[in-house]
Amino acid sequence: MNTEATPLLRNRAKEKLSKGERVYSMTVRLVRTVDIASIAHTAGFDSVYIDLEHSSFSLEAAGQICMACNSLGVTPLVRVPGLDPSFIARVMDSGAMGIIVPGVESAEEARTLVRAVKHAPVGGRSLAGAAPQLHYRALPADQLVRELDQASMVVPMIESQAGLDAVEDIAAVDGVDMLLVGASDLSVELGVPGQLDHPRVHEAYLQVIKACQANGKFVGVGGLGGRPDLIRQYLDLGAGFVSTGNDISFLSTAAAQKRQQFE
Template sequence: MNNEAPLLRNHAKEKLSRGETVYSMTVRLVRTVDIASIAYTAGFDSIYIDMEHSSFSLEAAGQICLASNHLGVTPLVRVPGLDPSFIARVMDSGAMGIIVPGVESAEEARALVRAVKHAPLGERSLAGAAPQLHYRTLPADQVVRELDSASMVVPMIESQAGLDAVEAIASVDGVDMILVGANDLSVELGVAGQMDHPRVHEAYLQVIKACQANGKSVGIGGLGGRPDLIRKYLDLGAGYVSTGNDISFLSGAAAQKRQQFE
């Protein structure tokens, strides 16, 4: 057994394992590394770069991941779907984890694990010197151990089918956290935008119960405008909070500043 201290740390993953709350901001607008420093200065534990709902390039995402890693801000990337080759390229560019939207089965969750992790848990190709490890030249088995131990696998629940399969998804070995996408989920449940609707509440309770039974973390998404609901689900056992994105932060601050001059 190797007892050496790890070279690579995922600070968000460590906080979640200690039962501490992780606060994240989503990046959809800013394409430069400055956003990593802004997130750090603002006190965020994590950022997630949204490549599902943006025109982000892989190069820009990778540069922000690198900058975030140097600051101890955990960079996760939401990819458009379960494309193993693209997920591998995102991880090889410096991401510390992958978020996949709309997961609806345990098999899809296992496919995500296979795309993020190396053998024996996964099937990802070993790229060699990794940006997460500052391009150190290390034995292959150590690189695999470091990367796979630190990386996060995060399926999103955004549909009734996903809810129906959430217990099976939460039981998949290698899944670290399930993130509830309340916006799309509320649409799917027929209560679009009604974040305090009983059906949304029951969905959150269902995900929290499944994750607690399987030792997985729960992420709160889509509730950035409702801190009261965020607090409620944190009290019920959730651990990761997606607080909002850079577009809404900039727009909100700009509108507030303009109103000062009325």
């Protein structure tokens, strides 16, 4: 079998984006058990991203959910708090299919992220051996590296004016797959907190979309889960990945709606 032509490891979200198809993701901040993977799968989500920036999630819980997602064909991404290569490596070794880093503001930070996620010669991540993403198959080292690096995703977030100022350089970094716009933090940074339909936020999205299109990178929409009208607008303009909201907001909204039925 030609393993380069027929990879053993598939990142379905990355494949859909490569085909120009849309990818819908659910953020996980509350649920610590593998049940959330099945819920995401049944609900029709292509991906989950586990938020280690704004939660008390343990690495063990994140890894268990990643492995459950991989078995169901739901792509597990993990948002880490920062650019700590040793921690990023542990997250990847636990089963993640990609890393999201908040507040990236320079091409050098983006290159640091690529080096943390990828193995040599692209990066500098240590080879851990049999990987959970591949169900612990014993593979030759060169094939293992190839499989993991081809499937993994590197996703810097654009959430600040400094990030916008450097967005063309960030998008041009080899190994970066997608830029994810964090509209909530970005609106605060731009002086219009919470005004997600403000012209400044719109112009920022257009700037990111233009930079990604010029460099062959995917565009992710974040922070607009409550504004499907805006999400549709940016999808029409070229975005492909949508962070639809998190499990806390889903549960709270459904609970409130159910309670109101009995008024």
